[in-house]
Amino acid sequence: MIRDITLGQYYPGGSAVHRLDARTKIIATLLYIIELFVVNNFYGFLIAAAALFAVIAVSKVPLKFIFRGLTAVFLIIAFTFLLNLFMVDGRVLWHWKFLTITYEGLMRAFFMAVRLVLLIIGSSILTLTTKPIELTDGLEKLLKPFSKIGLPSHEIALMMTIALRFIPTLMEETDKIIKAQQARGADFESGNIIQRGKNLIPILVPLFVSSFRIAQDLALAMEARCYRGGSGRTRMNEIHFRRGDAVAAVLMVLFLAGIIASRFI
């Protein structure tokens, strides 16, 4: 299941979306997520979904790739849906013993599920079309103004780069440890939830130790490659605002207006 998480993965390509400045994409994604919570009716979601699929079409990222990310969080979406479905008071549609479904609950549950799906797809578009290094460079530049008040923007960006780089490595490491413990007779599949939680300790402890070892190796490798903090560094690909970014900004404003207008329909 862990392997299916597409968040943080990059899908190589040269589309207009890929070529946008990372800062444009980060801001657009943030705005999009905020707008999803502004939407309160069917038409709003229609606009939001249409906009999202237009972006996907332009980005040329295969739909299969995008939906794979959803399967990993399916449980969370289902849980949220059920919780909303049964917990909201209002006009009763269906009633059985202690379970009650109301009209308001059904609508709320449906909206929440759609909202979550769009949110996850929206943010995975960002990481699928933006190279990790551009993403962190963009973030570093966006956070730069805050470095005056002591926010270590370069360090935060580098931490993100390394975290994204080592997600697959640590997953492989976890796999290896699980297999090694299973070979010694460890059982991860039976028992109640507390038992299973306890059974994870023989995985977590070695994983912790090995991540320290990896960190030490990496620190040596970085020192050997003359890493000495953010000052004096240059970038292979300096990020720039281009015409495409202006077009994206205009589209984003139109979208924003559409969403706000939809509230009054």
Place this chain on the structure above:
Amino acid sequence: MGLCYTQNVNFIEVRDLKIEFTKIDENGAEVPGKVALNGVSLDIEKGSFVAVVGMNGSGKSTLAKCFNGLLIPTAGSVKVDGFDTADDSTIWEVRSRVGMVFQNPDNQLVSSIVEDDVAFGPENLGVDPAEIRRRVDDALKRVGMYEKKDRGAHMLSGGQKQRVAIAGAIAMRPDCIVFDEPTAMLDPKGREGVMSIIKDLNAGGITCILITHFMNEAEQADRVIVLKKGKLLCDRTPAELFSDREMIERAGLEMPPAIDIRDKAGLPESLTTADEIAEYIAAV
């Protein structure tokens, strides 16, 4: 090239090098720990290809880390191109001249994407963006990974990751690259690929220092340095070393497979390399 460097210019000079690790005792005070290297003196000539061999714990990886100032001598000195590695003010001069490739291909790549990782070194040196682009493309072509420059690092095989790591070192345009057991975690095919890159780089004028425990790799160097328990046991050409069975046993090493076959088959001892032996056998 204009000026032609002669082969006997020393690029690295190691004098009476001692490395002693300290450990913290139960009172929290630093006490002397293991002596990893003791009284090691050697010179590495510009443009040469030197192998360093020895058993586990002989101090060969420790020596590798002394060549670019990752470890500072407890006593004695290491000079790279005239710069003392113990001098804090010139440490970056040393590290930009001596690149390093480590054993574990997974733990030395910083960025998720191949070309961004190769760019990490030159970016740290503050090289101009257009020049970084040129260096990255050139380095990736030299290791045969140019076609995979957009790939995610986690999609590559161990051998390919190691080649990217080498490209990362090349892109800094060093005079010398230290390879610390680069093939230890690779399959035979990956090992062969890395060895042929090392030889290409050396032929292109880069001084190569290869730490290894594979004797068939050491055999391909100009010179082999043998360490034992932190001391320099001997420093000879591969032909000299591998004709001395007693020395090999004393160092706790084994003969390269080709030499073993030569001796078991009773072939003439004048044959010293795998290629010569193969040619001789083919001719018979």
